[in-house]
Amino acid sequence: MAFLKKVKNSESLDTRALILKTALKLFAEQGFEAVSIRSIAKASDTNIALVSYYFGSKEKLYETILEDKIPQMRVFLQSLLEDKALNSWEKVDIIIDVYLDRVFQHHDFNKLVLREMSLIQRPNHANIIVQQIMLNWRIIIAILEAGQENGAFRMEVDIRLTWASIMGTIFQIVNNPTLACAIAGVTDEAALLMPDFIERVRIHLKSLVRRHLAK
Amino acid sequence: MAFLKKVKNSESLDTRALILKTALKLFAEQGFEAVSIRSIAKASDTNIALVSYYFGSKEKLYETILEDKIPQMRVFLQSLLEDKALNSWEKVDIIIDVYLDRVFQHHDFNKLVLREMSLIQRPNHANIIVQQIMLNWRIIIAILEAGQENGAFRMEVDIRLTWASIMGTIFQIVNNPTLACAIAGVTDEAALLMPDFIERVRIHLKSLVRRHLAK
DNA sequence: AAAAAAATTAAACAATCGTTTAATTTTTAT
DNA sequence: ATAAAAATTAAACGATTGTTTAATTTTTTT
Numbered sequence: 001m002a003f004l005k006k007v008k009n010s011e012s013l014d015t016r017a018l019i020l021k022t023a024l025k026l027f028a029e030q031g032f033e034a035v036s037i038r039s040i041a042k043a044s045d046t047n048i049a050l051v052s053y054y055f056g057s058k059e060k061l062y063e064t065i066l067e068d069k070i071p072q073m074r075v076f077l078q079s080l081l082e083d084k085a086l087n088s089w090e091k092v093d094i095i096i097d098v099y100l101d102r103v104f105q106h107h108d109f110n111k112l113v114l115r116e117m118s119l120i121q122r123p124n125h126a127n128i129i130v131q132q133i134m135l136n137w138r139i140i141i142a143i144l145e146a147g148q149e150n151g152a153f154r155m156e157v158d159i160r161l162t163w164a165s166i167m168g169t170i171f172q173i174v175n176n177p178t179l180a181c182a183i184a185g186v187t188d189e190a191a192l193l194m195p196d197f198i199e200r201v202r203i204h205l206k207s208l209v210r211r212h213l214a215k
Numbered sequence: 216m217a218f219l220k221k222v223k224n225s226e227s228l229d230t231r232a233l234i235l236k237t238a239l240k241l242f243a244e245q246g247f248e249a250v251s252i253r254s255i256a257k258a259s260d261t262n263i264a265l266v267s268y269y270f271g272s273k274e275k276l277y278e279t280i281l282e283d284k285i286p287q288m289r290v291f292l293q294s295l296l297e298d299k300a301l302n303s304w305e306k307v308d309i310i311i312d313v314y315l316d317r318v319f320q321h322h323d324f325n326k327l328v329l330r331e332m333s334l335i336q337r338p339n340h341a342n343i344i345v346q347q348i349m350l351n352w353r354i355i356i357a358i359l360e361a362g363q364e365n366g367a368f369r370m371e372v373d374i375r376l377t378w379a380s381i382m383g384t385i386f387q388i389v390n391n392p393t394l395a396c397a398i399a400g401v402t403d404e405a406a407l408l409m410p411d412f413i414e415r416v417r418i419h420l421k422s423l424v425r426r427h428l429a430k
Numbered sequence: 431a432a433a434a435a436a437a438t439t440a441a442a443c444a445a446t447c448g449t450t451t452a453a454t455t456t457t458t459a460t
Numbered sequence: 461a462t463a464a465a466a467a468t469t470a471a472a473c474g475a476t477t478g479t480t481t482a483a484t485t486t487t488t489t490t
Contacts, residue, residue, distance in 0.1 A: 015467075029335050033248035037448060047469055052449055054467095059448095111333055118326055118390045120244050130393050137397060160398040161384070161419040168383030169376070175333045178345050182352060183375040204376040211426045230437075252478060262439055267479055269437095274478095 016054045018044050024065050028108035031115060032062060066129055069109045071102070077139040088147030092213070095140060096205050100170060104198050107174045114175055137163075153213040162212060169205060231269045233259050239280050243323035246330060247277060281344055284324045288317070292354040296361075303362030307428070310355060311420050315385060319413050322389045329390055352378075368428040377427060384420060
């Protein structure tokens with residue numbers, strides 16, 4: 001019956017990468033505890049023992065996903081902070097551009113991160129992520145506060161809450177498919193990843209921040 | 216040994232209410248699947264059979280929590296929409312005030328709702344909540360768009376994304392204790408519920424929206 | 431005070447969980 | 461072609477899950 005032998009993946013993803021990809025999708029959709037190793041195996045058409053074989057445990061599989069995707073963002077942000085060729089207004093625009101593209105592009109992964117940050121009393125992996133995110137947060141705040149100190153932005157503005165508004169807007173949209181579809185006026189969730197919708201969010205955010213920070 | 220008999224709750228909460236309260240806290244902290252009936256029983260110092268006894272199942276306990284807390288918000292919003300004594304600027308201020316107080320006051324419950332909205336392929340209870348939230352959403356959008364039509368707000372503003380920014384800001388803060396502590400400059404999570412911090416968010420939000428909507 | 435109802439308990443249930451084992455197939459290296 | 465290594469499999473492991481049972485205690489009603 002060799003002719004019935006299943007062809008596992010036309011794109012020739014190796015099994016390890018296939019499990020990672022499938023697990024990310026399921027974790028983002030349902031949460032860590034709700035996803036069983038058996039459901040990962042079934043969805044990826046692999047054996048239930050392979051999670052232990054490749055990653056050691058379900059926990060370590062999750063950590064691998066998080067670590068694989070942890071942003072190289074910090075290097076970029078640090079260089080942006082130190083960049084003297086750009087003024088503060090240009091830097092804000094760049095940050096919005098970069099974050100918007102990044103969150104939309106890796107929206108599955110961002111759901112994971114967002115959920116981790118909302119939970120407490122969690123295993124080690126959560127704290128690692130939270131710390132990474134907070135390191136980036138400090139650099140961004142430094143960039144924005146520099147704009148205040150050099151006179152580009154209003155002094156009365158609450159910089160930290162301003163950044164919370166920017167990220168909150170993006171997360172609110174990416175994290176909440178039903179709401180996002182209502183905003184976009186579509187029924188298909190895939191439409192949210194279309195360039196025009198992202199562009200609409202971009203315009204809104206930049207307009208919002210510009211009026212807020214301007215003297 | 217009657218003198219050693221345990222006194223369960225000084226505030227004389229009946230057992231059913233105690234289980235509800237404890238379960239809400241644990242679900243908000245750890246998520247639905249991560250919380251076992253045994254952990255609820257242990258944390259509330261009750262027997263593991265009582266969840267089934269009072270609520271039928273873990274699922275129905277969760278549904279009871281959601282339904283118990285489903286906002287009376289819609290009645291209020293509908294009356295605000297139809298109120299002709301208030302102008303659009305006053306209505307926006309009121310909406311911000313009400314939502315801010317409400318989300319902070321029931322921050323545990325809001326974590327649950329937010330998480331439900333981010334997950335897909337969930338049991339029935341999730342859809343119920345999502346639909347309720349979306350009904351409120353439509354009323355709010357109607358109120359804001361009325362402000363545009365009567366000339367109070369700029370026509371160029373993206374009303375739906377504006378509301379996403381307001382809610383996103385609030386949720387970002389309430390849902391993310393670590394970030395919120397960094398913003399507030401405190402280490403104790405309890406400090407986030409202090410009136411001065413909420414007041415700070417309120418001032419930021421109103422200032423942000425005012426500049427954004429004003430001509 | 432006796433009877434009925436409600437609340438609470440410990441123990442057990444089957445089902446599912448993550449993980450391990452040991453055998454087998456497939457791939458790689460010699 | 462043969463041997464070694466890696467990948468994959470089915471089956472089983474003990475632990476934990478939500479739930480049910482039946483007995484007991486507590487409360488309420490008569």
